[in-house]
Amino acid sequence: MNRKVLTQIWEQLRIKKSKDFLERLTIRDLRGIKHLNIDFKFPVSVIAGANASGKSTVLFACACAYHVPDTSNPSYTPATVFPNLRTEQAGIPKDEEVATAFEFYYLARGEKKAMRWARGKSWNRSFMGEKGGAQPSRALYLRTLANLTSPSEVRSVLQIAKSEVATNAITSDLLAFAQRILPMRYQEIQMISKGDKDLLFAVREQEGAHYSEFHMSAGERAILRISKDISQLHNALILIDEIEAGLHPFMQQMVMLELQRLALRNDLQIIVTSHSPVILDSVPVEAKIFLERTADNVEVKSPYKDIFQKAFYGQSLEKVSILCEDEVAEALLLGVLDELNPKLGLTPDDVKVGRDTGKDSFAQHIEAIAKFEQLDNFIFVLDGDAKSLDAKLREMGSRFGKTVIPLYLPGAVPEEWAWQVLQQHLSEYAQLVGLDEKNLREMLQMQDKFFDNATDKPATKIKNKFYAFCERLKRSHTEFMRLVARRETQRQDWAIQPVVYELEVQLRRWQARE
Numbered sequence: 001m002n003r004k005v006l007t008q009i010w011e012q013l014r015i016k017k018s019k020d021f022l023e024r025l026t027i028r029d030l031r032g033i034k035h036l037n038i039d040f041k042f043p044v045s046v047i048a049g050a051n052a053s054g055k056s057t058v059l060f061a062c063a064c065a066y067h068v069p070d071t072s073n074p075s076y077t078p079a080t081v082f083p084n085l086r087t088e089q090a091g092i093p094k095d096e097e098v099a100t101a102f103e104f105y106y107l108a109r110g111e112k113k114a115m116r117w118a119r120g121k122s123w124n125r126s127f128m129g130e131k132g133g134a135q136p137s138r139a140l141y142l143r144t145l146a147n148l149t150s151p152s153e154v155r156s157v158l159q160i161a162k163s164e165v166a167t168n169a170i171t172s173d174l175l176a177f178a179q180r181i182l183p184m185r186y187q188e189i190q191m192i193s194k195g196d197k198d199l200l201f202a203v204r205e206q207e208g209a210h211y212s213e214f215h216m217s218a219g220e221r222a223i224l225r226i227s228k229d230i231s232q233l234h235n236a237l238i239l240i241d242e243i244e245a246g247l248h249p250f251m252q253q254m255v256m257l258e259l260q261r262l263a264l265r266n267d268l269q270i271i272v273t274s275h276s277p278v279i280l281d282s283v284p285v286e287a288k289i290f291l292e293r294t295a296d297n298v299e300v301k302s303p304y305k306d307i308f309q310k311a312f313y314g315q316s317l318e319k320v321s322i323l324c325e326d327e328v329a330e331a332l333l334l335g336v337l338d339e340l341n342p343k344l345g346l347t348p349d350d351v352k353v354g355r356d357t358g359k360d361s362f363a364q365h366i367e368a369i370a371k372f373e374q375l376d377n378f379i380f381v382l383d384g385d386a387k388s389l390d391a392k393l394r395e396m397g398s399r400f401g402k403t404v405i406p407l408y409l410p411g412a413v414p415e416e417w418a419w420q421v422l423q424q425h426l427s428e429y430a431q432l433v434g435l436d437e438k439n440l441r442e443m444l445q446m447q448d449k450f451f452d453n454a455t456d457k458p459a460t461k462i463k464n465k466f467y468a469f470c471e472r473l474k475r476s477h478t479e480f481m482r483l484v485a486r487r488e489t490q491r492q493d494w495a496i497q498p499v500v501y502e503l504e505v506q507l508r509r510w511q512a513r514e
Contacts, residue, residue, distance in 0.1 A: 009260045010284045013043045018267055019110040020138055020235055022065050026103035030082065031057050034297040042287035043263045044256075044270045046279055049291035050372075054298040055273040058291070059142075059239050062271055064117055065104045066138040066237060076142065078102065078123045103128075108136035139236035141229055166193050170228055177262065178227035181254045182220060189224065200224055218246030223255070235267045244276040256282035292371070301368065320510045321374075322353045323365065324381040324409075328463075330355040331478035332414045333381060335485025336500055344507055351507075359386040362406075363396045370400035376513060379506050380404060381499070385412040385459065407502050410495035413459045415466035415477075417495055418484045419444075432483065433473055443472055 025038045033054055038047075047055045063076040084097055101118040114128035115135055127133025170189040179185070188203045192212075200213040200221070213221045222245065230238055238259075244252045256279055263270050274280065280288055290301040324330055330353050337351060357365060359382050369375055375397060382389070387408055397404025411417030422429055422444060430440040451465040470477040488496050 006257060006260075006282060009257070009264065012264055013260060016043070016264060016267075018043065018235075018269065019107060020136070020267075021107040021269055022062060022104060022237060023107060024103075024105040025058065025061055025065070026101075027058070027061055028101040028103075029098045030061075030100045032293070032296070032298065033057065036298050036300070038289060038300060040269070040271065040289075042284060043268070044260050044283055045272070045287050045289055046283050047271065047273045047289045047291065048275065048280055050293070053291040053293045055291060056144075056241055059241055059271060059273055061102050062237065062239055063140060063142045064102060065106070065115075065136075066140055067135040068140045069137045070139065076140070078117050078119065106136055139233050140239070141233060141236060142239045143226065143229070144241045167191070168193070175224075175227055175231075177231045177258055178223045180258055181223050181251060184220070189228075191228070200228075219248065219251060222246050223251075226255075230268075231262065233266060233268065236269075238263075238268055238270040240270070240272045242274060243272040244274050244279055249276070249278045252276055252278040253282055292368075319349070320351055320377055320379065320507065322351060322379045322381055323357065323362070324353065324355050325357060325359055325383050325386075326355055327478050328414050328481050329381065329383060329409055331481040332409060332418075332485040333503075335482040335487075336489050336496070336503060338482070338486045339489040340500070340504055340507065344504070344511065346507070346511075359383065359389060362386075362389065363392055366393060366396045366404060367399075370397070370402065375400065375402040375404065377510070379407065379503065379510075381407045381409065381503075383413050384408050384410060384417075405502065405506065407499050407506075409499055410493075413463060414481060416459075416462045418481055419462060419466060420495075421484055421488055421493065428487075429484075432487070433475070443469065447472075 021043075022040055024040070027033050027036045027038075029035075031054065036054070036058075038058055047058055049055055060076075060081045061078075063081055064078050066075070068075040078100070082100070097119065099119060101116060104115045106113045106115075113133070113136055114130070115133070116126045116128060117123055118126065125135060168191045170191055175186060175189060184202075184204055186202055186204055190201045190203075192199045192201055200216070201211070202213075202216070202224070203210050213224070216224070226240070230236070243255065247255065259270055259272075260283075262268060272279070285303045288303045290303060292299050292301050322333060324333060333353050337346075337348070337353075341347065341351065362380060362382065366375070366380070369378055380393065386406075390406055393406045394404055409417070411420070422440075426440055426444075427437045430437045433440070435443075447465050447469050451461050451468075454461050454464075456464070467477050470480050473480065485496070489500055492500075
């Protein structure tokens, strides 16, 4: 799919203001969650995390936020969504009842509202000090992983056809969502129903195939069900558990695109849970909510950088990831890898370089990566001015029984090293950039003179000097840094050699892992 299409939808969703929006959920004392705050910042949110991290619990708690005005779709309450097994019979186990509470913070008809469900002897609502408060009303759709797999469930649905039933054709506008995703083209979809049980029946255009949902793939059934249920909803809260279940990766992406289009068109707020990297890549960073279980709680982690997301949610084990600080460090490393990869028999696809993380965040990243047991697939590279963190980073790795050996780029920052290299090898770099030696020397001297009197920090000063120089050359600063790094790796420059050597050692160690 064209990434541009998704980006355009994201921008439109950011601009559109909704008068009804669930902004925050707080959960206290439920299913191992001691205290958890979830902020919803985008109309379509994806909740991700390891198994048993609380994703479904959060989703079901959201279902208790609103009174559902449609009597055919009753409101959800904590008592029905989170039932307890109760018994007075001796020797029979029962669920422990604790003082669970949910707090909801909304925009309701454009006004800030709040509501609290709390369990004492029974569940009760309060409105956070608001006199005469009422639970906001909104259409709601909750889809779980329920499928026709249980023999008893199948038998009960089969009984539909043995008595008088109602049949209703599902119109094309209700199928529009499904038709844009599924490869099949339907002549007609019917709903056969009796009481609270129903069954889909499809007639396909080209093959003339007639079949019930007993004979549909899991993906086809899921998409048709979602299409029927939500395509006509307006200003509703849509909750879908493990949305990727039964869906091919391409179909997952198409579903997320269509859901976001539907959210834009019908003023929907959509919250889904997922383990899929495709689903996560289909929403912007502010829409990603990562949950992590601790010893006695569940926490929301800051949205992982793409390099972490790919490692935690589906990156091939045949890839090694290098984490550095910024795009200039990334360019330097790519220049080194231009020389190392052929030597080691690696391709650019074997090594992923990630960046845009401050040096003070590396310890936190090492901890997160270790919890996903991915430290053996990561190499950590910092700027030269971060060497004071070396002991802390190594100690963080040792907590998880792993050896972490951080690498440090030459110079306090890479731009400082590159500037020194240019001054030392004027003639060679003049030829590489299409200037004579005199002109290059004058350009360097002019930048030195201009920036040396600046009052910025030394690192900021040298970075700005390097960027301004590259602009004069009409080259991007990342392109030029990669050129310098490649050339100096070939030359075996004394300043860059330590990081080249250690990078080669760590890459060989990764190649030799069992």
